[in-house]
Amino acid sequence: xxxxxxxxxxxxxxxxxxxxxxxxxxxxxxxxxxxxxxxxxxxxxxxxxxxxxxxxxxxxxxxxxxxxxxxxxxxxxxxxxxxxxxxxxxxxxxxxxxxxxxxxxxxxxxxxxxxxxxxxxxxxxxxxxxxxxxxxxxxxxxxxxxxxxxxxxxxxxxxxxxxxxxxxxxxxxxxxxxxxxxxxxxxxxxxxxxxxxxxxxxxxxxxxxxxxxxxxxxxxxxxxxxxxxxxxxxxxxxxxxxxxxxxxxxxxxxxxxxxxxxxxxxxxxxxxxxxxxxxxxxxxxxxxxxxxxxxxxxxxxxxxxxxxxxxxxxxxxxxx
Amino acid sequence: xxxxxxxxxxxxxxxxxxxxxxxxxxxxxxxxxxxxxxxxxxxxxxxxxxxxxxxxxxxxxxxxxxxxxxxxxxxxxxxxxxxxxxxxxxxxxxxxxxxxxxxxxxxxxxxxxxxxxxxxxxxxxxxxxxxxxxxxxxxxxxxxxxxxxxxxxxxxxxxxxxxxxxxxxxxxxxxxxxxxxxxxxxxxxxxxxxxxxxxxxxxxxxxxxxxxxxxxxxxxxxxxxxxxxxxxxxxxxxxxxxxxxxxxxxxxxxxxxxxxxxxxxxxxxxxxxxxxxxxxxxxxxxxxxxxxxxxxxxxxxxxxxxxxxxxxxxxxxxxx
Numbered sequence: 001x002x003x004x005x006x007x008x009x010x011x012x013x014x015x016x017x018x019x020x021x022x023x024x025x026x027x028x029x030x031x032x033x034x035x036x037x038x039x040x041x042x043x044x045x046x047x048x049x050x051x052x053x054x055x056x057x058x059x060x061x062x063x064x065x066x067x068x069x070x071x072x073x074x075x076x077x078x079x080x081x082x083x084x085x086x087x088x089x090x091x092x093x094x095x096x097x098x099x100x101x102x103x104x105x106x107x108x109x110x111x112x113x114x115x116x117x118x119x120x121x122x123x124x125x126x127x128x129x130x131x132x133x134x135x136x137x138x139x140x141x142x143x144x145x146x147x148x149x150x151x152x153x154x155x156x157x158x159x160x161x162x163x164x165x166x167x168x169x170x171x172x173x174x175x176x177x178x179x180x181x182x183x184x185x186x187x188x189x190x191x192x193x194x195x196x197x198x199x200x201x202x203x204x205x206x207x208x209x210x211x212x213x214x215x216x217x218x219x220x221x222x223x224x225x226x227x228x229x230x231x232x233x234x235x236x237x238x239x240x241x242x243x244x245x246x247x248x249x250x251x252x253x254x255x256x257x258x259x260x261x262x263x264x265x266x267x268x269x270x271x272x273x274x275x276x277x278x279x280x281x282x283x284x285x286x287x288x289x290x291x292x293x294x295x296x297x298x299x300x301x302x303x304x305x306x307x308x309x310x311x312x313x314x315x316x317x318x319x320x
Numbered sequence: 321x322x323x324x325x326x327x328x329x330x331x332x333x334x335x336x337x338x339x340x341x342x343x344x345x346x347x348x349x350x351x352x353x354x355x356x357x358x359x360x361x362x363x364x365x366x367x368x369x370x371x372x373x374x375x376x377x378x379x380x381x382x383x384x385x386x387x388x389x390x391x392x393x394x395x396x397x398x399x400x401x402x403x404x405x406x407x408x409x410x411x412x413x414x415x416x417x418x419x420x421x422x423x424x425x426x427x428x429x430x431x432x433x434x435x436x437x438x439x440x441x442x443x444x445x446x447x448x449x450x451x452x453x454x455x456x457x458x459x460x461x462x463x464x465x466x467x468x469x470x471x472x473x474x475x476x477x478x479x480x481x482x483x484x485x486x487x488x489x490x491x492x493x494x495x496x497x498x499x500x501x502x503x504x505x506x507x508x509x510x511x512x513x514x515x516x517x518x519x520x521x522x523x524x525x526x527x528x529x530x531x532x533x534x535x536x537x538x539x540x541x542x543x544x545x546x547x548x549x550x551x552x553x554x555x556x557x558x559x560x561x562x563x564x565x566x567x568x569x570x571x572x573x574x575x576x577x578x579x580x581x582x583x584x585x586x587x588x589x590x591x592x593x594x595x596x597x598x599x600x601x602x603x604x605x606x607x608x609x610x611x612x613x614x615x616x617x618x619x620x621x622x623x624x625x626x627x628x629x630x631x632x633x634x635x636x637x638x639x640x
Contacts, residue, residue, distance in 0.1 A: 109461040
């Protein structure tokens with residue numbers, strides 16, 4: 001991410017200097033805390049790089065970029081309550097550090113500040129950005145609900161799974177890229193391709209994430225792997241296996257539920273490989289990446305696309 | 321409210337026919353349930369009547385009016401979680417009927433739908449409405465946080481209390497009236513007076529609410545009275561008393577905390593009357609009503625104001 005250092009610093013400074021009210025402290029201290037915890041800032045970076053394709057400066061793209069990062073942070077604060085997650089990016093989550101009520105209300109007001117950030121733009125651009133963010137925000141909530149519903153749903157199909165990750169993760173990446181186009185004031189076709197690029201990239205990214213959680217090396221992935229297998233999480237590997245495996249393979253899968261964690265991880269990974277599930281999911285990942293790239297190539301713009309392409313590659317080609 | 325029957329029916333129909341997605345049912349069933357529980361629909365009624373001052377038809381004011389009612393419903397769903405309230409309008413609250421996670425996420429998405437409703441208007445009007453709703457929504461969250469903070473704050477001043485009810489309740493009434501002006505496309509001065517009218521009316525309404533909870537007759541108020549006294553809620557009566565009462569009166573107040581509920585209500589009401597607290601609060605209520613009326617009189621409009629005035633009177637002159 002070295003080539004983006006300057007832009008990432010600009011995003012960080014812009015967020016740190018955000019003019020959140022000082023009072024009530026119980027409402028805004030958690031927001032300041034959470035925004036400062038950091039994160040990869042992928043979404044605002046996509047907006048900035050997309051706007052640069054059309055020669056738009058960061059001064060002009062930062063308010064829209066920041067709106068998406070604030071919106072993303074709101075979803076994390078509320079998701080952490082719902083997932084009962086104690087830690088986020090190595091720090092206590094808001095509901096852990098304060099309490100659930102504080103996390104609900106701070107999240108609510110943070111979402112509103114995200115929408116408010118768009119007021120930087122003229123009325124016509126403001127309406128385009130707000131309309132897309134509204135649509136996207138609704139879809140993200142739908143995706144989170146589907147994800148929660150999956151926990152108690154024994155049969156999740158591949159199509160349902162892809163739709164869930166599309167809504168929960170990918171539409172916001174699509175929105176981030178489209179924002180760059182709207183801010184640049186380009187026409188609908190360019191914006192559609194930017195959106196399709198981000199959306200399909202997001203799906204490829206999430207599939208990769210599932211694969212890495214099982215098959216990645218802990219040092220390279222940056223977290224302990226195998227967690228999804230231990231928790232029987234309905235990942236793309238899991239749902240593909242449940243749909244395509246033989247009776248014999250499914251029996252072996254059930255048996256592995258009863259053994260120790262380390263053995264379970266090893267056994268299920270072997271099953272995913274032998275049954276062709278891993279190869280199938282890798283192929284799916286490649287398909288969505290290719291789809292994203294087709295949109296990318298279609299974008300007609302006056303400036304070079306190499307930086308945006310590098311970011312896309314960084315995201316989808318993370319090492320095992 | 322008879323004179324508003326036609327408009328209230330239009331609001332109800334508009335809300336019932338709202339095009340919420342059908343899926344995921346876990347996300348949208350709670351919203352359909354909650355919106356159908358009903359309510360007085362005061363906020364949309366204010367928008368419609370304010371717009372009528374300038375000859376704007378309901379067709380044109382309903383989307384903005386409905387946005388405010390949906391936003392208000394979102395705040396109720398989340399407030400009910402935070403207040404641990406089991407019942408709302410005689411029905412189980414969303415977190416009781418489903419669970420807390422469902423109530424958080426359904427509330428979130430409902431807020432976004434409220435903002436989305438404004439897309440009905442042209443870009444210039446859309447930006448004005450969105451900007452005011454954003455500002456108002458942030459203030460409502462601040463008010464809710466202040467209200468929660470008061471529970472553990474031994475010394476709440478009158479000014480802090482008034483600021484809390486202004487933020488939690490009144491700004492949304494101000495916004496409702498101002499929406500009518502924005503939708504009608506009138507200039508800033510008229511919108512400011514509409515806002516000032518609604519805002520001050522909201523403060524007067526909330527003070528009246530506090531007084532009625534102690535001194536109203538249960539049948540006329542429509543709920544069991546005395547609840548605030550039993551729960552030591554920091555109402556305007558309570559905060560005024562704590563600031564102005566003599567040592568002797570405060571001693572008597574403390575003694576009454578230890579007696580049975582009925583005796584406590586009777587004793588504290590007597591204290592509020594003898595100490596002049598009731599009269600003081602009634603005077604405050606009258607002051608804010610008068611302030612609202614001064615704004616009302618300043619509104620320059622081509623149509624008659626009698627219907628809007630009747631609604632204001634209905635709200636502030638509820639019988640004891």
